[in-house]
Amino acid sequence: MTTTGKTTWKIDPTHSEIEFKVKHMMISTVTGSFGEFDAHVESADDTFKDAKFSFSAKIDSINTKNSDRDKHLKSDDFFNAEKHPNLSFKSKSFDGETMVGDLTIRDITKEVSLKVDFNGVAVDPYGQTKAGFEAEGTLNRKDFNLSWNAVTEAGSIVVSDKVRLIANLQFIKQ
Structure with a gap:
């Protein structure tokens, strides 16, 4: 679909995944993902320079391969999925390598910067034009009121404040 000279993807x-990684007890990394998400892009051309990206993920779809931990992440200690069912991102700029945009988690919006690899455009065997991106960035979870924490008897922090976001995204030209 093309509107006012823009193409929608x-x-x-x-063929996409949204993950996060966080240190546990500062000695290992736990990976989580969102199983339900939506995203689209509006671009002037296939270079995607200055394209507008938007994304949302359903908090209830969080999966860390541990149901007790997932339930805790959905609680008010972290995301509060009942009151804030989605997180969202809207880009403000994209120069082909760096994307800056507003990330909203709970009711807090902060500007984040993501390093992006644009992997190009290709036509699949069914004639669909697709574009691929890999994005990564880091945020402080406490900036979004995800502030629960505990300390072990030995003094180790259970959950790091630093969270890595990783998105591998494929879009279909409409």
Whole structure:
């Protein structure tokens, strides 16, 4: 679909993933993902320079391969999925390598910067034009009121404040 000289691209969820990584007790890394998400892009051309990206993920779809931990992450100690069912991102700028935008978690919006690898555009065997991106950035979870923490008897912090976001995204030209 093209509107006012812009092309719309929709997420291909079967070829995309949204993950986060956080240190546990400062000695290992736990990976989580969101199983339900939506995203789209509006671009003037296939270079995607200055394209507008938007993304949302359903908090209830969080998966860290541990149901007790997932339940805790959905609680008010972290995301409060009942009151804030989604997180969202809207880009403000994209120069082909760096994307700056507003990330909203709970009811807090902060500007974040993501390093982006644009992997190009290709036509699949079914004639669909697709574009691929890999994005990564770091945020402080406490900036978004995800402030629960505990300390072990030995004095180790259970959950790091620093969270890495990793998105591998494929979009389909509409």
